[in-house]
Amino acid sequence: MPQNSSFCVLRTFLWPLSSLLVFSSYSSRPLLLHRRKMASHVVGYPRMGPKRELKFALESFWDGKSSAADLQKVSQDLRCSIWKQMSDAGVKYIPSNTFSYYDQVLDATAMLGAVPQRYGWSGGEIGFDTYFSMARGNASVPAMEMTKWFDTNYHYIVPELAPDTKFTYASHKAVSEYKEAKALGIDTVPVLIGPVTYLLLSKPAKGVEKAFPLLSLLGNVLPVYKEVIAELKAAGASWVQFDEPTLVMDLDAHQLEAFTKAYSELESSFSGLNVLIETYFADVPSEAYKTITSLNGISGFGFDLVRGTKTLDLIKSSGFPIGKYLFAGVVDGRNIWANDLAASLNTLNDLEAVVGKDKLVVSTSCSLMHTAVDLVNETKLDAEIKSWLAFAAQKVVEVNALAKALAGHKDEAFFSANAAAQASRKSSPRVTNQEVQKAAAALKGSDHRRATDVSARLDAQQKKLNLPILPTTTIGSFPQTMDLRRVRREYKANKISEEEYVNAIKEEINKVVKLQEELDIDVLVHGEPERNDMVEYFGEQLSGFAFTVNGWVQSYGSRCVKPPIIYGDVSRPRPMTVFWSSMAQSMTSHPMKGMLTGPVTILNWSFVRNDQPRFETCYQIALAIKKEVEDLEAAGIQVIQIDEAALREGLPLRKSEQAFYLDWAVHSFRITNCGVKDTTQIHTHMCYSNFNDIIHSIIDMDADVITIENSRSDEKLLSVFREGVKYGAGIGPGVYDIHSPRIPSTEEIADRINKMLAVLESKILWVNPDCGLKTRKYTEVKPALTNMVSAAKLLREQLASAK
Numbered sequence: 111m112p113q114n115s116s117f118c119v120l121r122t123f124l125w126p127l128s129s130l131l132v133f134s135s136y137s138s139r140p141l142l143l144h145r146r147k148m149a150s151h152v153v154g155y156p157r158m159g160p161k162r163e164l165k166f167a168l169e170s171f172w173d174g175k176s177s178a179a180d181l182q183k184v185s186q187d188l189r190c191s192i193w194k195q196m197s198d199a200g201v202k203y204i205p206s207n208t209f210s211y212y213d214q215v216l217d218a219t220a221m222l223g224a225v226p227q228r229y230g231w232s233g234g235e236i237g238f239d240t241y242f243s244m245a246r247g248n249a250s251v252p253a254m255e256m257t258k259w260f261d262t263n264y265h266y267i268v269p270e271l272a273p274d275t276k277f278t279y280a281s282h283k284a285v286s287e288y289k290e291a292k293a294l295g296i297d298t299v300p301v302l303i304g305p306v307t308y309l310l311l312s313k314p315a316k317g318v319e320k321a322f323p324l325l326s327l328l329g330n331v332l333p334v335y336k337e338v339i340a341e342l343k344a345a346g347a348s349w350v351q352f353d354e355p356t357l358v359m360d361l362d363a364h365q366l367e368a369f370t371k372a373y374s375e376l377e378s379s380f381s382g383l384n385v386l387i388e389t390y391f392a393d394v395p396s397e398a399y400k401t402i403t404s405l406n407g408i409s410g411f412g413f414d415l416v417r418g419t420k421t422l423d424l425i426k427s428s429g430f431p432i433g434k435y436l437f438a439g440v441v442d443g444r445n446i447w448a449n450d451l452a453a454s455l456n457t458l459n460d461l462e463a464v465v466g467k468d469k470l471v472v473s474t475s476c477s478l479m480h481t482a483v484d485l486v487n488e489t490k491l492d493a494e495i496k497s498w499l500a501f502a503a504q505k506v507v508e509v510n511a512l513a514k515a516l517a518g519h520k521d522e523a524f525f526s527a528n529a530a531a532q533a534s535r536k537s538s539p540r541v542t543n544q545e546v547q548k549a550a551a552a553l554k555g556s557d558h559r560r561a562t563d564v565s566a567r568l569d570a571q572q573k574k575l576n577l578p579i580l581p582t583t584t585i586g587s588f589p590q591t592m593d594l595r596r597v598r599r600e601y602k603a604n605k606i607s608e609e610e611y612v613n614a615i616k617e618e619i620n621k622v623v624k625l626q627e628e629l630d631i632d633v634l635v636h637g638e639p640e641r642n643d644m645v646e647y648f649g650e651q652l653s654g655f656a657f658t659v660n661g662w663v664q665s666y667g668s669r670c671v672k673p674p675i676i677y678g679d680v681s682r683p684r685p686m687t688v689f690w691s692s693m694a695q696s697m698t699s700h701p702m703k704g705m706l707t708g709p710v711t712i713l714n715w716s717f718v719r720n721d722q723p724r725f726e727t728c729y730q731i732a733l734a735i736k737k738e739v740e741d742l743e744a745a746g747i748q749v750i751q752i753d754e755a756a757l758r759e760g761l762p763l764r765k766s767e768q769a770f771y772l773d774w775a776v777h778s779f780r781i782t783n784c785g786v787k788d789t790t791q792i793h794t795h796m797c798y799s800n801f802n803d804i805i806h807s808i809i810d811m812d813a814d815v816i817t818i819e820n821s822r823s824d825e826k827l828l829s830v831f832r833e834g835v836k837y838g839a840g841i842g843p844g845v846y847d848i849h850s851p852r853i854p855s856t857e858e859i860a861d862r863i864n865k866m867l868a869v870l871e872s873k874i875l876w877v878n879p880d881c882g883l884k885t886r887k888y889t890e891v892k893p894a895l896t897n898m899v900s901a902a903k904l905l906r907e908q909l910a911s912a913k
């Protein structure tokens with residue numbers, strides 16, 4: 111990465127002076143007293159900035175509206191302020207190289223010079239051109255693939271490796287960041303993605319034999335790691351952190367051996383350096399624990415003790431290597447709740463008894479990049495709720511307060527304020543709703559199934575709905591125009607009256623209904639013009655949810671999401687969608703689908719309570735949605751779609767936990783609609799097609815019709831059914847990809863339907879696009895849907911004449 115450190119150098123002169131004057135946001139002590147560094151560590155920190163400064167700088171640079179120097183300046187400013195903030199808080203082990211212009215795994219790819227051939231890189235330090243081409247692609251070359259980072263909502267760029275990939279040291283970013291901080295007077299711990307995790311997260315490059323073992327490249331990447339380590343040592347680094355989160359996965363003996371091999375080979379270059387192996391996101395299985403704690407040359411091990419409570423037991427029962435440091439991740443990096451400091455201090459005291467004094471370091475459970483940045487300016491949050499929360503900036507202070515307490519310098523005022531907040535959260539009537547608790551508790555022991563089986567229900571529904579064979583529908587949303595967004599914004603800001611708002615939305619719904627009638631679609635939607643987001647829209651109307659102004663979390667590159675916070679028992683004070691759905695139904699004689707977001711998806715796209723199990727919160731949401739389903743039915747809506755876009759996304763990392771999750775997730779879905787009449791048709795929509803492994807759970811959801819995103823591969827999806835899975839409900843695999851502006855022809859769509867008919871019975875097949883149309887333009891949607899309906903009609907004729 112190109113770097114320019116003039117800004118930071120300038121700040122070096124200002125900083126010591128200003129720190130005498132600034133007061134920490136938590137306690138009112140001058141920072142000078144914090145100068146003695148306690149044993150505290152932060153695994154990583156959000157990069158975006160409190161107001162998403164990096165996002166805007168990146169996008170402006172990509173649009174050609176600002177220069178590389180502008181981008182570097184904003185980035186440097188962010189890094190400096192983060193380091194300074196941690197240093198001011200008194201953190202001893204401050205991470206560097208956790209900043210990234212796009213993604214930390216892509217940074218590792220750049221460091222190793224593992225640039226896929228199509229980017230035409232010919233050596234030398236990797237600059238913005240090559241880096242952003244890999245991340246985003248451009249008009250002539252596609253981007254590298256992106257996938258989820260473990261079970262977070264962060265997405266990393268997947269390295270593409272081949273047996274002949276040449277690894278060379280091609281990005282000195284880790285060293286430049288270390289030096290940049292050092293110039294500020296801050297000695298940091300450079301963070302590198304560990305070599306084994308890097309390889310395990312890679313995929314074979316296109317065209318390479320699938321069976322090619324990625325770990326066979328270990329010997330080739332280690333020399334680059336050695337160069338980086340040597341350079342970091344020369345620059346003065348005394349610690350290096352290797353992130354090896356794959357250690358929490360289900361690894362086999364061969365994969366575990368790779369850790370031994372890698373770190374034994376690096377051992378000689380570690381002399382004079384302290385090395386930390388950091389893990390996160392779950393407990394470390396005992397075999398993996400044994401493997402890494404037996405390594406020589408490693409000074410410390412970091413564990414996630416929030417999600418990995420079993421690791422805690424392991425440390426206590428199996429012991430911990432003598433003389434090594436334990437980095438105890440007790441402050442949750444995945445959520446927004448204030449730490450229960452008293453409870454953490456107890457845990458830390460227990461651990462100190464095992465590892466010995468001076469060997470225990472207080473840490474975060476993982477990088478703080480998975481939580482929101484700073485609570486300080488969330489002025490719209492209710493004060494009581496705010497007192498229960500801690501974002502990244504507040505978590506840094508918590509880590510240090512715990513370290514100080516452990517060292518015998520407990521900040522009593524800080525601890526008692528925290529204890530008061532914990533107590534208020536436990537007893538607050540905002541959190542507990544007895545009625546909801548009772549209703550959720552009563553769910554236990556029954557599996558909430560509709561009384562009639564699906565084929566009989568489909569017959570009853572068909573009698574009422576009288577749909578043609580291969581019925582057509584869409585997934586829910588129609589294009590959202592600038593005008594529409596303006597209307598919603600103005601209504602929210604009280605700039606237009608409720609009446610004006612309702613009229614504007616009504617007009618839009620009418621337009622969408624008329625269009626679908628013209629297109630001759632069979633089951634209509636109202637188009638969702640009143641909704642901003644499929645979770646926020648419901649969260650805003652349910653009790654138990656709070657919303658932030660700037661609680662952004664990076665999802666990938668410059669993209670961030672702002673999850674709602676579920677803080678209390680969830681209930682539905684009044685109907686949420688009935689008004690609009692019945693209005694839409696009154697405009698047409700076709701069936702109008704009611705559109706709801708399912709409980710698992712609402713849960714998964716929010717920050718969730720940590721004071722009760724996830725499934726309990728999910729059941730509460732399910733009960734709220736159930737009421738809505740029943741009100742829609744009572745209002746005459748005969749088809750109701752309950753989206754579970756995130757069902758698969760929520761699968762736990764470890765296989766041993768997946769069955770339990772699927773059980774309550776599927777149960778939650780069934781709770782929402784177990785009470786409807788046979789004649790009411792329940793649809794659901796899924797945003798993925800590779801569910802071979804969970805198909806039995808999908809069937810167990812017992813929906814009448816499932817529509818599926820299927821843009822990339824009909825084959826993958828259809829193979830499930832070809833393999834003899836018994837499936838009797840309706841199914842609508844998307845017949846065209848809405849993510850592309852391309853307009854599919856009638857023939858092309860007919861061809862895809864034909865392929866599906868070869869595997870699925872005609873009486874269960876639906877014809878629909880693969881996702882909502884919100885992000886498309888009407889000029890794309892009209893011709894595409896016209897062709898979709900013609901294709902369905904063409905096939906109907908063919909099926910009729912074949913009889």
Ligand SMILES: *[C@@H]1O[C@H](CO)[C@@H](O)[C@H](O)[C@H]1NC(C)=O
Pocket residue numbers: 228229230239240243247248249250251
């Ligand atoms: C796309 O990226 C490649 C690789 O960095 C570069 O060689 C090419 O010039 C870029 N093309 C365009 C149109 O920007």
Ligand SMILES: *[C@@H]1O[C@H](CO)[C@@H](O)[C@H](O)[C@H]1NC(C)=O
Pocket residue numbers: 258260261262263264714715716756759760761762
């Ligand atoms: C939903 O939960 C899963 C598992 O915890 C996670 O991987 C996924 O990113 C979550 N989705 C969102 C939008 O947070």
Ligand SMILES: *[C@@H]1O[C@H](CO)[C@@H](O)[C@H](O)[C@H]1NC(C)=O
Pocket residue numbers: 160161484486487
């Ligand atoms: C909070 O708001 C104040 C006043 O507008 C501003 O000076 C400060 O930079 C903000 N802090 C963060 C972290 O956003």
